[in-house]
Amino acid sequence: MTIREIALRNLMRRKAKAAFILAGLVIGVATVVAVIGFAETMAHDINTKLEKYGANILIVPRADNLTLSYGGMTLGGVSFDLQPIHEQDLPKIRTIKNAANIAAVGPIVLGAVKINAHPALLAGIDFESAHILKPWWRISGQQPADKELLVGAEAGRILGLSPGDIIKVDNFDLKVSGVLAPTGSQDDQLLFTPLKSAQEVLGRPGEISIVEVAALCHNCPVDAMVAQLSEKLPSAKVMAIQQVVKGRMETLAQFKKFSFGLSVVVVLVGGLVVLVTLMSSVKERTAEIGIFRAVGFRRSHVMRIIFIEAGVISLLAGFLGYLIGLGGIWSGLKLFGHGAVSALHIDPLLGAGAILMALMVGIAAGVYPAAIAARMDPNQALKTL
Amino acid sequence: MDFIVCDNLVKRYGKGPSAVHAINGISFSVQSGEFVAVMGESGSGKSTLLSVMGAMNSPSQGQYRVDDIDVYGLSSEQQADFRREYLGFVFQSFHLVPYLTVLENVMLPLTTVKKTKAEKRSMGMEALAWVGMAEKSARLPNEISGGEMERAAIARAIVNQPPILLADEPTGNLDSRNSRVVMDLMQRLNQSGVTVIMVTHSATCAQFAQRILNVQDGRLADGQVEHKQRVLAPQAA
Incomplete structure (x- = not known):
């Protein structure tokens, strides 16, 4: 048995909770990827077209x-x-x-x-x-x-x-x-x-x-x-000779700012979902944490279990969120892009950023529940059984 | 030298006149390899005493030393290490992790120990074999009986070969046949050199011990029963 195996086994056991955390993060990441990616793709499309205009x-x-x-x-x-x-x-x-x-x-x-x-x-x-x-x-x-x-x-x-x-x-x-x-x-x-x-x-x-x-x-x-x-x-x-271009680019820049603002809000909400769900999960596992502590797990070991759980879900959420976000960009371009679907711009940096962001949000949201779990008095925790 | 020393242990809950003294000035010592039973009525403080001895409940006053280590002078992380290296716990309600197999539950104390997976597995199987549970190693806790759960809990308590076994009502949830099996295991453990401290309500179980400590209202009652000679074959518990 390793700490990683314990964390993974717990995730598998509490599938509904894991799925809820996953959904919260996926929605956040997908929204961020979709709005930022849509703005980027539109800008890319405009630039590509403008390059064809010549001098x-x-x-x-x-x-x-x-x-x-x-x-x-x-x-x-x-x-x-x-x-x-x-x-x-x-x-x-x-x-x-x-x-x-x-x-x-x-x-x-x-x-x-x-x-x-x-x-x-x-x-x-x-x-x-x-x-x-x-x-x-x-x-x-x-x-x-x-x-x-x-x-x-x-x-x-x-x-x-x-x-x-x-x-x-x-x-x-x-x-x-x-x-x-x-x-x-x-x-x-x-x-x-x-x-x-x-x-x-x-x-x-x-x-x-x-x-x-x-x-x-x-x-x-x-x-x-x-x-x-x-x-x-x-x-x-x-x-x-770029007045028109400039006007359009400024509009896009405004949209980008709005997207970033919206992203921050969505990510915060996603983070809160993770925090609340992990807190409830920790509460449910009070006795189990008591057993871990009684058999010699250090506080840091307990924290590691929570962080591994949050990290695994976050990584998966980042990856899924990126894919769903790409789907969102594609749909957005189809609906509002005036035929710019062919310009769908897949930015690997956005993908890496999405996964990193999900990981950071997941881990950050896991800090408080992990601290609560680690601080749990093993004697009190065992009494909950 | 005394292996375990409890010196004027006090555990107080609350403050001022409304404070409750769960244990109130308990002092005794235990030699290495001794089997001590702690008896008393519900609420007498025997379980609190055991949790203090398990490095899980810091006393309000007094000193607790094991192998000359001031246990509550250690940091929280050092206390965790102490529990892993010195103590094995057997609880009345088994406290097995429901989503881990019997073997994985037994291997739990080895999780943070630097050993290979194969070594840990071998130690876990050895402990399970010792309690006669090797063939149930792949089962989940909800797939075995109460007696088997308690035996699995004993296997977990001894897997890392601790010198001390703390047992809190180990037969409390078992029928007489399973109680006997569990007590036999405890006795065998003690005979192999493990110091056993067992909290129990059962006078029959207590007969397995070399010494009985009676706790009343948080204090040791007068007249500790000393069994100079181990009772080798008590009646069914």
């Missing part, structure tokens, strides 16, 4: 009279005090404190050109980063190489361009390698070519008109990143 930080030249129409940039006017961004400034972006949160940096040079007497906007971009910054692009044909063009859907229609055409831009012959499927954005109006080609064609080597940065990811401190970028690029203006 969320824009870096443009700082100038008081600059008017913009692409990403806030218009190229109709000339700004004499415009200080263009230079290509050699780009590596600085990757040196900010939160550089790890930068998913992509997309430098763009913009300039007006004439094609068959039609004015058009030529954009030189980095096609590698375009995969992250513009994930919605669908190209019919090939991605352009040097001195090749990707034509926006509307530009292609107006200019009558299709893959394989060769057009003259100033002194350069540019081949149309592909046409962009309609995006519903300004990209439909533009002609895209690799950055170097555009700089050469526009006669602006090393010059950048605008830089798009994709930085939104889970828990990205976008505001802090804007400040860090502004510090690194003092001659540029850095803007975050």
Whole structure:
């Protein structure tokens, strides 16, 4: 016989009481897991969706009279005090404190050109980063190489361009390698070519008109990143385009706070259920504890029996509560998540936290009953028989 | 040297004029290997005396020494160790744990002892065999008779081979045949060197003892009966 065996045997004997303690803790843990997990999953889902939206930080030249129409940039006017961004400034972006949160940096040079007497906007971009910054692009044909063009859907229609055409831009012959499927954005109006080609064609080597940065990811401190970028690029203006996101994230943050508050209350109630049930169990076992003490069990041995019982039930409750909580998240997402069920985010940390929390609540609630059991006078305890 | 010494033991419940003296200045000593019966009417204080001797009920006054150890000078945890190492208890109502088998009940005093499971099991079986209960080792207490429960309780009391056995009305709930069996076991234990202190109402059971202490109103009555020669075959208890 070991103390652990005595504790387990008692649990098996008092199944109803054990089940009651288990139910109290499981409800507490499941509620906590469900509300926190639901909030986490929603936040995760929003972030995942937002990441697909592409760039969320824009870096443009700082100038008081600059008017913009692409990403806030218009190229109709000339700004004499415009200080263009230079290509050699780009590596600085990757040196900010939160550089790890930068998913992509997309430098763009913009300039007006004439094609068959039609004015058009030529954009030189980095096609590698375009995969992250513009994930919605669908190209019919090939991605352009040097001195090749990707034509926006509307530009292609107006200019009558299709893959394989060769057009003259100033002194350069540019081949149309592909046409962009309609995006519903300004990209439909533009002609895209690799950055170097555009700089050469526009006669602006090393010059950048605008830089798009994709930085939104889970828990990205976008505001802090804007400040860090502004510090690194003092001659540029850095803007975050995340007002809507921020609003929604703030709502979620409020919900999270509410969930934590609710969790504390539920856990306290669960703890009380454990405390009351263990107290009644200890009272029922007065004589038995008297026997243990009479045959030489120390107070600490008696306490250990109660703690093992509380610990075993708590561990089981933590595990079951986590599983039921996951079910709760799934149901919550199905009912209120607007199709976010696929985003069900299983966080192992939440699982470990749930089990740890159940264990802590169970053990903490067991302290008083264990102390009462240990303090029991063996002589008085034996008289109860 | 006296093995057990009770020196002016007083146990008082309550305070002031309404205080009740369950035992009131009891002094006696017991030699190692002695068999002492404590007799008295209900409420005379004999069970309180036994609980004090069992290191379970701290006296209000006086000193209790066993093997030159001041038992109530020990801490609570040390008293638990003392009970485990020095004492075996046999109670009138058996006090078996209902959800443990007979063998597990017998092994209870060994739970906190540093021995292997196999050793504990072997000691438990040996004790059960000694009381003739080996074949009932896997039964639960509610599956055996009262006499068997008392024998199991004796096995539990002796499993860790304590030098002292304290028995509180060990035949109180038994018929005459089972009482005789239990008393025979007590006598055999005593013959093997265990000091036995037994509280009893039964004069027949008391005849097994070498000495009888009469308790009246919390005090030892005059005229302790000394049995110079053990009664080897008393009539049925």
